[in-house]
Each structure stands twice: as C-alpha cells, then as structure tokens.
Amino acid sequence: TQLLEQSPQFLSIQEGENLTVYCNSSSVFSSLQWYRQEPGEGPVLLVTVVTGGEVKKLKRLTFQFGDARKDSSLHITAAQPGDTGLYLCAGAEGYSTLTFGKGTMLLVSP
Amino acid sequence: NAGVTQTPKFQVLKTGQSMTLQCAQDMNHNSMYWYRQDPGMGLRLIYYSASEGTTDKGEVPNGYNVSRLNKREFSLRLESAAPSQTSVYFCASSEAGQEYGYTFGSGTRLTVV
Numbered sequence A: 001t002q003l004l005e006q007s008p009q010f011l012s013i014q015e016g017e018n019l020t021v022y023c024n025s026s027s028v029f030s031s032l033q034w035y036r037q038e039p040g041e042g043p044v045l046l047v048t049v050v051t052g053g054e055v056k057k058l059k060r061l062t063f064q065f066g067d068a069r070k071d072s073s074l075h076i077t078a079a080q081p082g083d084t085g086l087y088l089c090a091g092a093e094g095y096s097t098l099t100f101g102k103g104t105m106l107l108v109s110p
Numbered sequence B: 001n002a003g004v005t006q007t008p009k010f011q012v013l014k015t016g017q018s019m020t021l022q023c024a025q026d027m028n029h030n031s032m033y034w035y036r037q038d039p040g041m042g043l044r045l046i047y048y049s050a051s052e053g054t055t056d057k058g059e060v061p062n063g064y065n066v067s068r069l070n071k072r073e074f075s076l077r078l079e080s081a082a083p084s085q086t087s088v089y090f091c092a093s094s095e096a097g098q099e100y101g102y103t104f105g106s107g108t109r110l111t112v113v
Helices: none
Strands: A005-007 A010-014 A019-024 A031-037 A044-049 A055-058 A061-065 A071-076 A085-092 A104-109 B004-007 B010-013 B019-025 B031-038 B042-049 B064-068 B074-078 B087-094 B108-112
Touching: A005 A085, A010 A019, A019 A104, A031 A071, A044 A055, A044 A061, A071 A085, B004 B087, B019 B031, B019 B087, B019 B108, B031 B064, B031 B074, B042 B064, B042 B074, B074 B087
Parallel strands: A010 A104, B010 B108
Antiparallel strands: A005 A019, A019 A071, A031 A044, A031 A085, A055 A061, A061 A071, A085 A104, B004 B019, B019 B074, B031 B042, B031 B087, B064 B074, B087 B108
16 A cells, blocks of 8 residues: 655644645655645645656645655745645556545644 | 535434435546545545446445446445444545546535444
8 A cells, every 4th residue: 555644744834934745655656636625625636746856836836746756745835824724645656546645734824 | 516516414323324425426527436534544545436337445445335326426325334434425536547636525524423
C-alpha cells in the first residue's frame, strides 16, 4: 500500500501570512492531485501535477511536484480567511485508484 | 448544478439495522467510488466501480456491499450496521485516467447507536 504523509497536520495563521504544506511518499506517482475540503462538504479538486519538477499556479496558490515524483508542496501567499479548510494530497499510480493523505487542516484568522 | 448527488445527508441507525446510501452522477463518468472519512484516518476507499457492470473492493470493504445500478448510479449498502461504521461517507466519480481527478458528493453523515 502506498502511503502519503502530509505535514503539518494542523496550521493556524493570521491573515496575510505565507505558508507551505508538504506531501511526501517513498513511492513514485504518475500524477499527484491537491484537493480542498470545507466543513460539511466533499473535497474539491484544485490541481493535478503530472511531470516531475512541474510548478502550477492558481492565483495565490503554488503547487510543485518533486523531480522524482515522490513528493509535492503547496504554497499559499498572503493567506485569507477564505483559504481555511482541509487540504488533501492524493497520488495516482497508473490506472489504480487514488491514495489520499490524511490532510492538513488550515485555519486563517482575520 | 452538474455533479455527484448523495442521499441522505444525515442518518441515525440503531445497531443491526440496514440501509442503503444512494449516489448518482450526471457527468457521464465511467468510474465511481465510495469512501469513508474518519478523524485521524483520512479518506479510505470502501469499494469502487471502474465501469458499469464491475465492482471491486477497496481498503475497508468489510460490512458493506455495493451495486452499480447503471452508469449514473452507485449505491452502498450496510446490511447490519455497527457503531464502528459511524462515519462520513463520500461518493465520487471520475473520467477514465486518474489525472482527471475525482468529483465528490457532499457526503452522508451516518451515526450508528
């Protein structure tokens, strides 16, 4: 079973701060996805990264896939209260089902 | 809005009772999934259906059964509910090829007393 370790588990910051969350594995993934989940809702896909070393930007969010395709990071610039939620990474290996990490709970206070 | 619809949103069962969680998607996706989400455990796959007419066990299938009724609908049945099945259940669907990501429903919060 492939495992994805996310860190930190919980992050509480003030509005305007920058932050990075990490997703690490000993396994190689063909692609990696990041989701955000708000309370009472299902996860929503933010981005998919496929190529080792790939960087994708989504407004204030920057996603990077490690060169060896074993890890990924999510950086948020100038966090806002609307960024509050559970951030999940998920790895895909070929045509198998996704493996999800346990998530990073982010709380951004005004 | 297009997407994945789950019913019911909330349910309380007594130990030993049975129930079926319903899921339907209107995106013409081939693959559908059932997950449970528990504090500290993350999302764990119960069953999935890669295409209409096929179902396979995931990480935690014991105590559950599924039916892929047609391309749109994928139901999850608890035959004899146990307190350990208290959880939030999510249904998801996807195109073939994992790079497209999953579309999740809004979940069913199930409590077994």
